Amino acid sequence: MIKFDRVSKRYASGKDALRRVSFELPAGQLTFLTGHSGAGKSTLLKLIMMIERPTQGQIFVGRQNLNGFGNRHIPLLRRKIGMVHQNHQLLFDRSVFDNVALPLVIAGFPKADIGKRVRAALDKVGLLSKEKQNPIMLSGGEQQRVGIARAVVNKPPLLLADEPTGNLDPALSAEIMDLFHDFARVGVAVLIATHDLSLIARYRHRLLTLREGNLIHDGVESATPAAGDWYGA
């Protein structure tokens, strides 16, 4: 689903945020991305979202090379990517329903279709009963689930999450991880950027580790204890 081919990013300040990073994320796989702050996690996500462009190398999303994309293609690319943020990025001037509906409204779905899809997404994250509420009334865990519902409402083939469990206690984190596992199981490529080592240790997933812009580790943490079989099969 995503392929990085010797991607480097140097900012105008001269800082090398990524150095010749190569990896591939297949559909249906859940992958952790970790590293200290400043190691290049954010830059990597920004490159996938085309908020930044690589200095060197090529990035493929689906079968398309992002180097060939002009600025006007960016919105269409982003519609194929669900993005979950640590701080949820919800809009508090509208209801939960309208927050989740936003990607569909933007993509031009018919109204009747929007209602169905939004309710399906809210049902999936267990918040169907709160669709009319303002997200400011919800708890942190619930807000995060609204953010996830919004990220997946148009069924993107790729889901990016930036510290999705950053502000949550372990029980709520587990709920959120359950959701991500479900999406991976139906074929979504899920990339979770986190420096929550306990989270990484609890699940045996592929792990990409960045240090000072270099990809220093790519593989399943064999030493990780299996703390519960959260992802089912």
Added chain:
Amino acid sequence: MARNPKRPAGARSARTSLGDHFTAWRHHHRDSLADALGRMRGTPGSTLLTILVIAIALALPTGLSVLLDNARVITQGWDGRAHLSVFLKMDVNEERQRALAKDWAALDGVADTEVITRQQALDEFREQSGFGDVLEALPDNPLPPLIVVFPSNNEPAALEALQQRLSKLPEVDLAQLDVAWVRRLHAIIELGQRLIGVLTLALAAAVVLVVVNTVRLAIESRREEIVVIKIVGGTDGFVRRPFLYSGFCCGFAGGLGALILVGTALWWLGGPVNQLLDLYKSEHSLTGMSPATALILPLFSGALGLLGAWLAVSRHLGEIEPQF
């Protein structure tokens, strides 16, 4: 590369049809307009202030140009009565006077001539001045024969040329023309027009800047929303549209406000001005704005608002990019 040309990679993965897109686009325009109006209602104080500033800025040149139009209409009437009074030498007899009048009427630049004989002039003078008794006391009629020449062209330069031409004739004593006031009037109207032009430009620029500022603040207050829209794949057009609509609405409402202000001012001035015109025995009365002006002003103002919003959006929207 040798690819199958039938492979519609992008289109197949899209889940919305072209028709859906058009409907959605139409709905988005409608929603953007509703959104813009809703937000204007949501901040009635600042919206009203913006609209009022626009209204006042546009009312000034509009009102002045209405007054100038009135002045032009009235003075056109005066121009129409411009004429040359050509006094002939005392020894030109009546027969010769009539022949001359007939000749001159055929000249280029002359519309018509009118003969006023010495006797007619005397009668008229006696009647109008009330100095009849004084005239009786004089041995001779002191008034010269007169031919009034009505020019076909009221341009000051043409009038002067005609005057010079007639002055040179041997029978003519004096060809009198007071064009100075006509010239001054033309100059003043010209100046007024220019001033209104400059004023209009300056105030139109002010309207654009007011809208730029209003929209800039609106963008700032909706920064989070813009970031979210960009992350979930909203196009620049999608982000831009509500702001463009609000710019247009502000401008349009300001234009309507200007119409109301000018209309009120004309109504208020109408009484005294018409009274004044009556005193000058003018058959004119103060005329208001033409329907065309009333239609064009709000649209023009709306266009200025749109321009302002466009400038603000293209300047500030690019600065707002998702960060994480």
